[in-house]
Each structure stands twice: as C-alpha cells, then as structure tokens.
C-alpha cells in the first residue's frame with residue numbers, strides 16, 4: 068500500500084489524473100491491446116475527469132484504445148434517469164459508447180434480472196482480460212463501490228442492499244431522500260481486488276475516519292476498504308483533510324514507499340515528481356526513494372506532470388472544449404457548478420463510523 072498526500076483536493080486530483088495518463092501511455096494501448104480502466108461516480112472523481120479532459124484536449128492522452136468500465140449503478144434507475152450513474156458518466160466522461168460499460172439499472176435483454184446482468188458483467192471483465200487500473204473513491208462508512216460494511220471480501224459483482232447511512236449521504240443528489248434506491252449493482256470486493264492496480268482518491272474531512280480505518284486499522288469487514296490492505300499495488304491519494312487522522316509515521320512511511328519510476332524497472336507507481344514523465348521509466352537501474360530522481364537531476368519542486376500548462380491554480384476555460392472526436396473526452400459545462408456546490412451538501416449527521 069502506498070500513500071500520496073497533497074495539500075488540496077485540486078492537487079490530489081491532478082496527481083490521480085497524472086497517474087491514469089501515465090499508466091495508459093506506458094501501456095501503449097492499440098487496436099489489439101486495449102487498456103481497461105475502471106471508473107467511479109460521485110463527487111470525488113469530478114476534478115480528475117475535468118483534468119483528464121483538459122489534458123486530452125492538449126494531446127497528452129488519447130482514449131481511443133481505452134475501454135472504461137464502471138463500478139456500480141443503482142437498481143431500478145433507467146439509463147436516462149438524471150441520478151443514474153449512466154447519466155453521470157454521460158455528463159462527465161464522454162467516451163464513445165462502444166468503449167464504455169456500465170451495469171444496467173434495469174436489465175437489458177437478453178437479461179431479465181439484475182443478477183443476470185451482474186453475471187454478464189463478470190464475464191465481460193474476464194473477456195476484456197481483467198482491469199488494468201481501477202480508480203475509485205471511498206464512502207464515509209468505508210464502502211468501496213457499493214460494497215457496504217459486512218460485505219464479503221471475496222464477493223463478485225452482485226446486487227447489494229444499500230446501508231441506510233449510504234442512502235442518507237447520497238440523498239443530496241436526489242430531490243427527495245425517499246427516491247434514493249434501496250439496492251444497487253456493484254462490482255464485488257473480490258472483483259476489485261483482481262485488478263492489476265488500484266488508486267483510491269479520498270478528499271475532504273468527511274473521509275478522514277474511513278481513510279484511517281482502511282489504512283491503519285486491521286482488515287475488517289466493517290470497513291470494506293480495509294480489504295485493500297491485501298492488494299500489493301494500491302495507492303491512496305488524499306488531501307490534507309482526508310489524511311488528517313492518519314499517524315504521522317504512517318503518512319511518512321507509506322509516502323516514502325512509492326517507488327520512483329526511474330529507479331525501478333518493475334514498479335508501476337511513480338514518485339510525485341516524476342509520475343508524469345513516462346520516458347523516465349527504467350532509465351536508471353538502481354532503486355531510489357520517492358523524489359530522489361528529481362532532486363539529483365535538479366528538478367526539485369517541479370510540477371507533477373510534464374505539461375507546462377498544468378498550473379494547479381489556473382482556472383480552466385471550458386468554453387472552447389467540446390471534444391467529440393475519436394479518443395477524446397469532453398468537459399461538461401455543468402461540471403464546475405457540481406464541483407463548487409457539492410462540498411457542503413453532505414449529510415452532517417452521518418454517524419456511521
């Protein structure tokens with residue numbers, strides 16, 4: 068397990084975007100060798116999607132040979148329901164429909180039940196050759212995808228009953244709390260753990276206790292995210308608020324464990340300074356700790372990606388970003404307001420931990 072902590076959610080999100088870009092570009096996907104990227108919904112990934120769209124526009128990344136597959140969906144919501152995760156993805160991650168997969172809220176023929184849809188999703192993942200990189204958030208109660216506390220760590224994609232705390236937290240997206248579905252389809256923890264690499268983004272103080280339980284407490288089914296401790300290639304990316312409950316020793320140690328791409332031929336996680344620099348992989352045959360490459364090459368303090376126009380403080384002008392061409396994703400105009408309005412709308416009374 069690794070940790071990459073950042074002062075702000077903007078910087079944490081840019082790090083995740085850089086990591087995703089790095090993995091895709093390093094993989095060099097093509098017509099016959101697709102990169103399978105698993106994606107989340109919720110408020111957490113919004114800035115990452117915005118950054119990916121911006122850097123896609125800049126030509127730094129193409130999604131032409133990327134297949135996306137989503138973590139979960141509400142049972143009973145049709146794909147045109149405004150709160151379906153299908154709609155969320157339509158609005159925030161525009162990729163051609165033949166490259167995009169999501170569990171159906173209502174069964175699509177020939178399947179007649181949600182259970183059949185789940186079994187078919189598992190087959191799909193297998194047929195794609197597994198998930199190269201799984202990106203996800205974490206629930207306030209430690210859930211991952213929609214795997215609630217007490218879920219089996221070996222579970223496969225299935226129908227789950229939502230915890231009342233989760234329904235209450237997610238009610239902020241619905242007009243009326245009673246409209247929040249009671250069930251969801253979700254990749255299982257076993258399915259998630261089969262991914263080659265996992266990146267968990269946690270931002271905001273409301274995630275601090277879930278992050279601590281996931282990373283510092285023992286592996287326990289009451290905190291589904293703690294199952295990630297058994298995965299050998301998982302990185303938590305946090306902002307200062309989300310990591311505030313971690314011990315300093317934990318933070319320092321897990322951050323120092325991030326292998327530098329220049330130093331390790333086999334590592335797939337990059338240090339914060341060089342993660343955006345794919346040409347550096349394996350160029351030095353000695354192990355170095357996080358940041359050493361950049362210090363020795365005099366680049367200390369360099370931005371985390373190679374795009375010189377990636378100033379985290381810079382506002383993005385959406386007006387001219389309307390990408391629809393092959394391999395590109397676009398930014399939705401509604402995204403800014405979502406990002407800006409979401410912060411304070413969570414359930415203040417949630418006491419689920």
Ligand SMILES: N[C@@H]1[C@@H](O)[C@H](O)[C@@H](COP(=O)(O)O)O[C@@H]1O
Nearest residue numbers: 107109110111204205206212213
């Ligand atoms: N099922 C989703 C999860 O996939 C998501 O990671 C989590 C956190 O959501 P948010 O990012 O909005 O805090 O809860 C939701 O219920």
